[in-house]
Each structure stands twice: as structure tokens, then as C-alpha cells.
Amino acid sequence: MTLSEMLALLDGVAAEELTGWVARGWVRADEGAAGFEFLDIDLARARLVRDLRRELDVPEPAIGLVLSLLDQVYALRAQLRAVLDQASPRG
Amino acid sequence: MADDPYQILGVPRTASEAELRTAYRKLAKQFHPDLNPGKPEAAERFKRINAAWDLLSDKDKRARFDRGEIDAEGNARGPERPFYRDYAEAPGAGARGAHRYQAEGMSAEELEAFLAQAFGRGARGRDRRGEDMQYTLTISFLDAVNGVTRRITLPDGRTLDVRIPAGTEDGHVLRLRGQGAPGIGKGAAGDALIEVAVAPHRFFRREGDDIVITLPVTLKEAVLGASVEVPTIGGPVRLSIPPGSGRGTRLRLRGRGVGGHGHQFVDLDVVIPPGAEPALAAFLRDWTPEHPFDPRAEMLAEAEA
Numbered sequence: 001m002t003l004s005e006m007l008a009l010l011d012g013v014a015a016e017e018l019t020g021w022v023a024r025g026w027v028r029a030d031e032g033a034a035g036f037e038f039l040d041i042d043l044a045r046a047r048l049v050r051d052l053r054r055e056l057d058v059p060e061p062a063i064g065l066v067l068s069l070l071d072q073v074y075a076l077r078a079q080l081r082a083v084l085d086q087a088s089p090r091g
Numbered sequence: 092m093a094d095d096p097y098q099i100l101g102v103p104r105t106a107s108e109a110e111l112r113t114a115y116r117k118l119a120k121q122f123h124p125d126l127n128p129g130k131p132e133a134a135e136r137f138k139r140i141n142a143a144w145d146l147l148s149d150k151d152k153r154a155r156f157d158r159g160e161i162d163a164e165g166n167a168r169g170p171e172r173p174f175y176r177d178y179a180e181a182p183g184a185g186a187r188g189a190h191r192y193q194a195e196g197m198s199a200e201e202l203e204a205f206l207a208q209a210f211g212r213g214a215r216g217r218d219r220r221g222e223d224m225q226y227t228l229t230i231s232f233l234d235a236v237n238g239v240t241r242r243i244t245l246p247d248g249r250t251l252d253v254r255i256p257a258g259t260e261d262g263h264v265l266r267l268r269g270q271g272a273p274g275i276g277k278g279a280a281g282d283a284l285i286e287v288a289v290a291p292h293r294f295f296r297r298e299g300d301d302i303v304i305t306l307p308v309t310l311k312e313a314v315l316g317a318s319v320e321v322p323t324i325g326g327p328v329r330l331s332i333p334p335g336s337g338r339g340t341r342l343r344l345r346g347r348g349v350g351g352h353g354h355q356f357v358d359l360d361v362v363i364p365p366g367a368e369p370a371l372a373a374f375l376r377d378w379t380p381e382h383p384f385d386p387r388a389e390m391l392a393e394a395e396a
Contacts, residue, residue: 028188028191028192039187039188040173040178040187040188041175041178041179041187041188041189041191041192042188042191044173044174044175044177044178045175045178045192047174047175048174048175067192068194071179071192071193071194072194072195072196074176074179074180074192074194075193075194075195075196076196076197077180078180078196079196079197079202083202083206
């Protein structure tokens with residue numbers, strides 16, 4: 001997905017806002033010849049950031065902290081699931 | 092109505108195909124309409140069991156149901172926006188690009204130490220005790236006091252005869268060992284926990300092992316005394332009311348409480364004759380009490396203070 005494709009799917013997010021998120025590392029993108037290249041997961045991530053800002057009123061400086069905590073939770077959940085999969089008699 | 096097919100078959104969401112098939116066969120046998128000619132509801136149940144089996148026996152459909160893409164009737168759910176969680180939590184190696192946002196979890200050593208401490212070193216074994224299952228059973232007041240045996244049907248179709256001992260109190264939990272969910276591997280089955288709810292009785296109240304009842308008596312019985320029939324939890328008995336009783340008089344029927352330990356207490360409630368009683372009225376008009384008193388004296392004094 002290109003930047004403009006992303007923006008079309010991200011209702012109400014301006015280009016500079018999204019590139020700002022990429023610059024801060026909240027949303028990742030590959031840099032192709034034609035500019036940013038986004039994956040589906042990046043779109044979902046950008047929507048999460050938008051929801052945090054717009055709907056949940058999380059202040060800008062706190063977004064990085066929220067995302068970092070979320071990533072840690074997901075990592076722990078993945079680890080626990082991996083342990084469960086190993087321990088359970090059925091794969 | 093789209094019920095959870097796992098619940099209909101009485102299996103956990105993690106059930107293997109073999110477990111599903113066993114559960115399905117058992118229920119299908121039990122509720123097949125031709126084997127239950129006298130039970131019209133069996134056909135409906137059988138239909139639902141079959142629908143649940145159709146969905147869950149199809150690997151592809153089951154996976155889609157588990158992911159919430161289709162409901163129990165196999166209808167697609169509206170196209171939902173994929174949330175970040177769906178990618179972060181994607182099974183297996185994760186969604187494409189998931190590593191971009193991967194945080195460090197616990198280190199392998201940390202995790203190992205945590206598990207060893209939490210579950211003991213052998214925690215990777217495959218035997219696990221089955222879960223306890225919770226049920227509620229409502230019984231009448233007299234059944235609770237005198238004891239009763241009730242047959243209950245579990246969601247998986249099994250029936251259990253539950254013996255409720257005499258004197259069981261409201262909220263008491265009976266534990267039936269080994270009647271819960273089956274264990275995994277060599278693990279023992281869980282227990283069935285049955286919470287007993289006791290419905291209130293119109294006349295009897297319970298205070299510990301004692302029974303309390305409010306007994307209406309006529310004015311004449313209260314003033315002159317009488318021998319009257321009183322219900323008890325073991326059937327009616329005679330009680331003599333001493334002359335000069337009234338509201339606030341509490342009489343005791345020894346040994347008529349729960350399990351023969353407690354007593355039954357009888358609180359009297361004096362009832363004024365319902366119709367006009369000119370003779371009584373005339374008598375009261377001319378009557379000067381020998382011990383005049385004001386029943387409200389104490390109340391007025393205390394309400395002032």
C-alpha cells in the first residue's frame with residue numbers, strides 16, 4: 001500500500017500526521033522507490049493509533065508508552081501460548 | 092437462535108476431533124427422535140446437536156467459527172475491520188510484518204524459572220485434572236429441612252442423583268467428587284459443585300437450627316388460654332397457650348427444630364374478631380382495667396430522646 005492508499009483507508013488522518021507516526025516509529029513502513037510501502041498490519045496499527053488519539057483521547061506524548069506496553073503484552077501472550085501449545089497433548 | 096455449538100455438544104473449545112466425535116455420538120444416541128418417541132423436545136435437541144456437529148466436524152468451518160468469521164448457523168458475519176490484535180495475535184509465525192512491532196517478552200531463562208516455580212518442575216506433563224463444574228439447584232424449604240434426593244440433568248446429558256442432607260442451609264455448596272469435567276491424560280475428573288438455593292416458606296422461617304413461626308390466635312384464646320394445633324416441619328402438633336398471652340409472647344416447642352436439635356418457636360399474633368361484636372364493645376366501654384398501662388409510653392419517651 002502506498003501512502004495515499006493508506007490515507008484513503010484512514011478516515012480523517014492527514015499525510016503529515018501519518019508520516020509523523022512513521023518518523024516516531026509508531027507505524028512502520030518500508031521505503032520503496034515510489035515512497036512508503038505499507039502492509040496490512042501497518043494499516044491496522046495506524047488505525048489503532050488513530051483510535052487512541054481521536055476516540056480515546058490519549059495525549060500525543062503518551063502514545064509511545066501505550067504502544068510499547070501493548071507490544072509487551074502481545075509478546076508475553078505469544079510466549080504463553082507457545083508454552084501452552086507445547087504442553088498440550090494436541091498441537 | 093444461534094447457540095454455541097461447543098456448549099451444545101458439551102465439549103471445551105480445545106476438544107480434539109476424536110473428543111468431538113465421541114460427544115456427538117453419545118448425544119445423538121441419547122436424543123435421536125426415533126429412540127425418544129415420547130419426547131417431542133428430543134427432535135429439536137437432535138437437530139441442534141446435528142447442526143453443531145456439522146459445523147465443528149468440518150475443520151475449515153470450525154476454524155472460521157473459532158475466528159468469529161461465521162456464526163453458529165454458518166452465516167458469515169459482516170465484514171469486520173481487522174484490528175491490530177488480529178495481526179499481533181495471528182497464530183503460527185504471525186502476520187506478515189508482525190516482527191516489526193515485536194517487543195521483547197521474557198527471556199527464555201526467566202520464563203523457564205517462572206513456569207518451574209508456578210507449576211513445579213514437571214509442569215510440562217500431559218496429565219491435568221478436569222475442571223470443576225458449577226450448578227445451582229433450588230429446593231423447597233421443607234425439602235431442605237427434612238432432606239431430599241433430587242435428580243439433575245447435566246448439560247452433557249448425564250443425570251446425577253443428588254442427596255441433599257437434612258438441614259441444608261441456603262447457599263450451601265455440595266461437592267460431588269469426580270462428577271465434573273473429565274481429566275486430561277491420567278488426570279482425575281473434576282468435581283461437580285452444586286449450590287443449593289432454598290426457596291422461602293410462607294410460614295416457616297429458619298434461625299440456625301430453630302424454626303420460627305407466627306401463629307394467629309383469637310382474642311379469646313389469648314386472654315383465656317387454649318390448646319391449638321400448630322404446624323411444624325414434622326406435621327401439626329398441639330400447643331397450649333397460657334391465659335393472658337398476647338403479641339410478643341414466644342412459646343417453645345422443644346425439639347421440633349431442624350434435625351431434632353433445635354426447637355420451634357411460636358410468636359403469637361392476636362387477631363381482633365373480623366365482624367361487629369356489640370357485646371364485646373359494650374363490655375370494653377364499661378371495663379376498667381385492673382392494671383392500667385400505656386403500651387406506647389416507652390416508645391414516646393425514646394423517640395423524644
